[in-house]
Amino acid sequence: MSESLRHPHPPTSTTLVLGATGKTGARVARQLAQRGLSVRTAARSRADVQFDWNDTATFARALNGVQGAYLVSPVLRTDFAGVVSQFLxxxxxxxxxxxxCLSAYGMEHAPREVALRAVELDLASRTSLTHAILRPAWFMQNFSETFLKPVQGEIVVPCGAGAEAFVSVDDIAAVAAETLAHPERHTGRAYAPTGPEALTFEEAARQLSVAAGRRITYRDMDREAWITAMVQAGVPAEYGEVLRMLTETVAAGRGARPNDDVQQVTSRSPIRFADFAAETATVWR
Incomplete structure (x- = not known):
């Protein structure tokens, strides 16, 4: 939908949403539009403007006339700090x-050589921009849309008995939309959206089973073998180190722990995993 059709009397402030066809971006754009705000979606295709991290010539058109931006760094890459700096x-x-800026849980503890941490520090150093940073837990929607989706009734990921406070992407988008709609209230803030409970993958599989009405199980496996399988399935080899870090963190008992950031920012409780499972049950049937 074009901006002129969505807003017969366009507001003076437009928000650019990068990754607008992705899990968080699509929901952020929708929630901002529901608030009556002017939104410009950006992606490689199927968006208001074409945007491609591999083509810096697309940056200026996307940003023209924009007052706020939802920044999603390039996915499945580890070397993107430089190009994001050009975008900023x-x-x-x-x-x-x-x-x-969409970052990742615990990124404040990462060395500045890690690309997402470098982006955070770069953004914080720019005095002409205010900013907010989101560091969410693992997405609940990974179980329904991406790499945690059960295959032949099995969730396979090397996380052992570690627990994670899985968060709904809808809650991440709600926090992001609030920071973009009222940036003055969230300047310099960092939020770590989580779900209301930390679950092991076995517990998550059990809840998916109840929702789907069939048995879904969790199987731990050798981490290196799993990373090799992911690379063979199309994940870039250099991203293997990120996958290793993510899974090791959870397996070692350092996964996300529930907090009240979603409640604090949105004034409503975060979505429970059981409710996500019930709403999405058709995916696993």
Whole structure:
């Protein structure tokens, strides 16, 4: 839908949403539009403007006339800090005032050589931009849309008995939309959206089984063998180290723990895993 059709009398402030066909971006764009705000979606295709991290010439058009931006860094890459810095340079030249950045849980503890941490620090150093950072737990929707989706009734990931406070992408989007709608309330803040409970993968499989009405199990496996299988399935080899870090963190008992950030920002309780499972049950039947 074009901006002119969505807003017969366009507001003066437009928010750019990167990754607008992805899990968080699509929901952020929808929630901002539901608030009556002007949204410009950006992606490689099927969006208001074409945006491609591999083509820096697409940056300026996407940012023209924009006051706020939802920043989703390139996915399945580990070397993106430089190109994101170029994007932020362009954002400053375009007069953007606020950026909400999607990062990852615990990223504040990562060395600055890690690309997402480098992006966080770069953003925080820019005095012409206000910013908010989101560091969510693992997405519940990974079980329904991506790499945690059961195959032949089995969830296979090397996380042992570690627990994670899986968070609904709808809650992440709600927090992001709030920071973009009212940036003055969230300047310099970092939020770590989580679900209301930490679950092991075995417990998650049990809840999916109840929702789907069939048996879904969890199987731990050798981490290196799993990473090799992921690479053979199409994940870039250099991303294997990220997968190793993510799964080791949970397996070692350092997974996300529930907090009240979703409640604090949105004034409503985060979605429970059982409710996500019930709503999405058709995926696993």
């Amino acid at each position: 340079d362009e954002a400053e030249r375009a007069g953007v005032r606020h950026v909400t």
